[in-house]
Amino acid sequence: MRGSFLAAFLAALLASPSTFAAPTPEAVRAQWRSSDAVLLDRHGAPVQSLRIDRQGRRAPWVALADISPALPLAVLQAEDQRFMEHGGVDLRAMGQAAWDNLFRERPRGASTITMQLAGLLDPALKGAPGGRTLRQKWDQVREARALDAAWSKAQILEAYLNLAAFRGELQGVGAAAQALFGKAPSGLDVAESAILASLLRAPSASRPAVARRACALARELAAATPCAGIERAAQAAFSRQAAMALLPPAREAAARLLKGAGDRDVNTLHSTLDGTLQRHVQAVLRQQLMALRERHVADGAVLVLDNASGDFLAWVGNAGGSEVDGVTALRQAGSTLKPFVYALALERRLLTAASLLDDAPLDIATPSGLYAPRNYEHDFKGHVTARASLAGSLNVPAVRTLMLAGLDRFAERLHALGFASLTEQADFYGPSLALGSADVSLLELANAYRALANGGVAGSPTLLPRARPEPGRRVFDAGAAFIVGDILADRAARAATFGLKNELAAPYWAAVKTGTSKDMRDNWCIGFTGRHTVGVWVGNFDGSAMWDVSGVTGAAPVWREVMDYLNRHGPGRAPAAPAGVVRRTVTWEPALESPRPEWFLKGTETTRVALLPEGRRTPKIVYPVGDTVLAVDPDIPAGRQRVFFLAHGPQGLRWQLDGEPLGTAGAHAGWQPVPGKHELVLLDGAGGELDRVTFTVRGGG
Template sequence: MRQSLMGLQRRLRLSALWLWARRPSRRAVLIALGLLPPLAAIVVLASPVPDFTSVKAVSSGSEAVLLARDGQVLQHLRLDRRARVLAWVPLDRVSPAMREAVRLAEDEHFRYHPGVDPLAILSAAFDNLKRERPRGASTITMQLADLLSGRAARPSAGHGFFGKLDQIRRALALELHWSKDQILEAYLNRVGFRGDLVGIGAASYGLLAKGPEGLGEADSAVLAALIRSPGASRAKVARRACAVLRAGGRGLSCDEASLVAMAMPRRPHPMPGVDDAPHLARLLLKKPGEALRSTLDADLQRFAATALRNRLAELDERHVEDGAVIVLDNRSGEVLAWVGSSGELSGAAAVDGVQALRQPGSTLKPFLYGLAIEQGWLTAASLLDDSPLALTTPSGLYIPQDYDRHFRGAVSVRSALGSSLNVPAVRTLTLVGLDRFLQQLHRFGLATLDKEAEFYGYGLALGGAEVRLIDLANAYRTLANGGEFSVAHLRPGEAPGARRRAISPQAAFIVGDILADPAARALTFGLASPLSTRTWAAVKTGTSKGMRDNWAIGFTDRYTVGVWVGNFSGEPMWDVSGVTGAAPIWRDLIEHLHQREASRTPQAPVGVQRRSVSFAPEVEAVREEWFLAPKGATERVGPAVVQRLAEARPQLIAPPDSAILAPDPDIPQRAQAVLLQANGSGCLWLDGRAIAPCGKLKTLIPLPLPGSHRLELRAKGSGELLDTHQFTVRALSAPRRPGA
């Protein structure tokens, strides 16, 4: 009976619906209502949805990464200043407490709804009837849909009626293609938290100084409270975090959450990351999210940085705070280590000392002597005069001095280069010529020397110019490679570029042999110094004027190592030379590089001969020496050579010929003097009269009257004129009266 009544009622309802729908317009409404669900399903199914794997792959952080040759991370470098985003954090690396807090704060029914929460929509609609500021009902999936589409980054896009429908469509489509864990993982990596911190990685490290896997309940509640209102005050964040904890039945943790919220820093904490090659990273990394592999050796890079810092710490009381190191592979030209500064020891740690322009001191001398040997003007056994020298230049007198202020008389090229004597180098430059020497330096890749030769003057022999450590080290690598130049490079597999001949293999070999000879260094450095290594190595130090820079550059059969020590501020160091500042670092690196395999002594190339050399008089001991072989010579050992010292011709030294002497207006004229000096033997005459006893070849006299003067050196007894110099004394300008 009951079933019959129910059937009757159903038939009556259908009849009533049929009678209501007899009008065409009403039939159209019914048809539309019937078609709406399948049409909506078709729209959702047809909506394009990005693949989770592709979203994860293209989600580049704000940082780029520099990798070593073996893939080890050397440096994280932030390049995107709009947002701070770290590497993608997998969901299993986010603490369960954080996952739960986000669900409670943003989408309580996340695990159960299909992307849209009808209960939340009804609740929000009811609440908004009584609220001045409307409350949203967007689920985590809906928010992620906006984040993926970019709508969340465009506040002007708004969420009107059709915008909300579009958001719902994309959310439903996401739920059809992604799992709940994938949606939550992407959301945690894309959502903003506070300031420019985007993603759970940046937020946890930047605000709480801990990783996502270490977030506790209070930490998680605070971060979850920030999602809805990233700019809220700390007190408001604390209240919202407490509400999240209560929703999860953890109200007892409210006090702890308040402490966490109030302790959030005004500026984010430093982000985690590796900081082993900051200067090279800034040079190479250009695009956020990229991971660029370099030629650097990770272990060597760290060792070089440590060696530099350790040595500078030892020199702390000598006003030294900066330094730089570079290591090159001789064969490939790959850069194996690039340390741009001393890091925390430096007052200008961001400056890259590998690329900074500094004065090279005596490190240019090998290229000068190499040119003279190659052209046949000198040999390694040629004798040079290490005695006082004054040269007239357009800017005044140039009077070079040796480092220890002593002169050694006749010395061989080997001793002059090995012991870094200044006067013989300047004499060699006068022999070679400024233009030829500058062209030689250009052939070795020192392109920063871009002025005319006259601009540098004779001081170029002693490093009176500015070069970069990378260029200078590569020039020494050219010597190591037998005089063949190629550009150093920083990326694996990169072509070294065109090779060119900078100097002959024979001259390069002889220069390298001198730089590796401890006996050649003995005059200045002794036999035991930081330049002495257990393995074969050629090395040269340099100290610039005023001790503002010192260097140690050298090579073995496989590596070239360059070290610079000084102050980026340009302030001088206190009694620190190349052998005490840079050389110990250079030696530590050489020993480290060859701790397993010793450097092999280079084989002499065709075109050089070994000869026995003796000196008359015996200014240096008898030894075996390398010479360029005569054309057509086939024997490796040539005849013995006797190097005779020509008797020095007596000559005037100071003032130089054609010198112009200008009195100092701030010093009384009667207190001003001029040095008259000659070498050899004889008598000094000034303006036709003797001014000192014969044999006294160095005397200080009162400054002569303004005008032209003639200084003569005459032979004792005969009075024969041996040498003559003309010089001019300018008139003393009258001092300007105040107000004149």
């Protein structure tokens, strides 16, 4: 029965002209869409692919000239040996198939490559599970004849290799070559080509069956490749995960651009990224996270910005398999906001870099209770210059500077810098905003530091190439931004806290600031040279604390490695002082620092900074302040809890607590707190009262 149908079909075919209008090769190529969006770097090289279509796996269209010659030869041998001779339909093969099907239990097909292409182009020709109907076969033949008349053989073969299904979700030679062999179609060898050609006939066949067919095909082609080599290639291909070749990771940047593209049909995204730099940054971050693994550090992110253009040159949102983008995730800022506090105070001419600030215990009344900032090292330095305070990241002077500059003004300035994540109400943070109690993103921080690098001019960063630089907006006085940058680049000024040899001490000019949030949950290092700004965050996306990781040991090594790479061809140079900035040699009385040059905004310059003599300062109790309420910690043994009273004044002052002598001020080993109300008196050497406060201890009873 099957043979009579085919005979009638052949007779009708010979007498019937085709009226089918074949699509053009250009139209077919234009309709083709890769299943992945490919992100290109600033040089046009791919840096990341991102899956956008889950219906099938397709690579970009591959021209026949970019396919290894071994594959077309294998495909023609396996599927259509008279492809170059027939007019789209192989009547000889169809006749042989009709004869064979009369006497064979398993039917034999006679579809040419052109007929198969017609079926791929026209959904109406898609067969049911039992095969195509006679009508569908008729239409397939007609369309194949029309294609052969309108297209060249090369165009037909190219389209077939791009549209054919090879295995599973893999459609087209580009996806198949990448997923099964990890290479581009141009690199396919004879063994790999024989395997792909064998899959066309039976995409879901088992590995041994595909290997046997590929081996037979290689023999038909008189290839020198032994069957053992083909079997090994098949084993490797079938054990490979069906995924596109791994590209340098820029997944987060690709996702951000795709989100911005909306519903537009996008398969190629051009970005500002530098692929070589992206790979280097990713490798450096991974290496540092491996080194910190024993200190409970799992995650990190790095951002590199071009200062002039705002281009993102590297965007590494994480170094592992997490879906979190560490560049845009909100984390506690730590000390990274301090430079902006000082820039505001300098700009308002409330202090200079040479001004002396008091690093002594400080208690500030807030709606939620007393706020008592302490330094990272849990000590106090006494009077220090503003330069040393910022460079050494001292907490109490930063809070005093914020109180001087104004909390509301500072919050407004942060919003102007682009910190959109901050709440509009500055009172929500209170004085702790100076120490980075707010949640910010690495993107916001890096771009704010870029504003300092650009002399106080802020702008929007971009992942998309811009025809011309975006005009910036001034958010800080140029002189204030310059002085803050000079302080952040001063290794001598930060030596008291960080030492002279550390990852921050680059052999070229670079301004840098570290930061560590409360309980060591976030670790930052942000800095800039004249050309680039680099921001680094390390921590844990789940919010758990790191173990003994500071800015210098956590994020700073990554920052330094990236900066060294950026400056490998030309070290960064110190920027020139802008107009309105002058330099003077300053001396201090008493000599808290040796005489040295300092930068000033014009009109604030001085050559001498004098501290009011000790004897002319009124002795007073600094801690606790009046009406303080202290609480006994139930989790700490009572015998180990201590309260340390602090006072300003000359030597020889003594304490009296509840009418009983307690010892010399500054010399006692701390008082073990007792619940109840207490009265603390500061006495001079002769026993005269100088100051008195009352405080209360709660709990413990």
